[in-house]
Amino acid sequence: MKSSNRYIANRLKPEIEKLLAGTELELFDVVMKSEKGMKILRVSVDTEAGAGIEDVTEATTIISDFLDENDDIIKFRYDLEVSTPGLERPLRNEKDFKRFMGKKCKIMTVDKDASGRQSYTGKIDKVEDNSVTLFVEKENAYFNISIENISKANLVIEFD
Structure with missing residues (x-):
């Protein structure tokens, strides 16, 4: 199951990057997890100035609409969680x-x-x-x- 989770996350990353390209938002991470029998799609977004609640709301709407229109990408029930990387965010590069x-x-x-x-x-x-x-x-x-x-x-x- 983990490999299918990774496959879905890797498939969605470029799609979400394209969706956010016209905004000030940038994709930080996409992870599909299985927790307590539930599937969760976690997407982290940020902006150059640091993302706020309005940015998370905008990203949630954009990503949710895309996933609703392309329901063949994830063929099982899941929850979408969109957030920022947080105050103690990872530094990766x-x-x-x-x-x-x-x-x-x-x-x-x-x-x-x-x-x-x-x-x-x-x-x-x-x-x-x-x-x-x-x-x-x-x-x-x-x-x-x-x-x-x-x-x-x-x-x-x-x-x-």
Whole structure:
């Protein structure tokens, strides 16, 4: 069942990207899940300024209308959930890191550094040549991390 879920999500991604192309919305992710006997199609959208409730409502309408008109894509009962990536959104590529320059994030690496470290939390200082430079305030130190070596990265909410 998981492979059919992945197949549906992969089939829908380019379709949803086309649907959103005429708007300020951009597709962040599409996932088809099975939870407690229910099928759920989860779509995450964002905008350059950060998506709000109006954006989610617009995306829900666009995607729902498309799926209703193309009911042969998903041939079983499911729920559609449209949301934003959230405040602690994942950072997946160089574009994401550039977009959130100066923001605090947590990065987990695939490989350990010379001291055995794999976790860094700091502000994105620089992004270039497929690497991220993070300033870790607690240590007053900069760490340069190759994007290829990042296993997981997400924004961290700061409370002043």
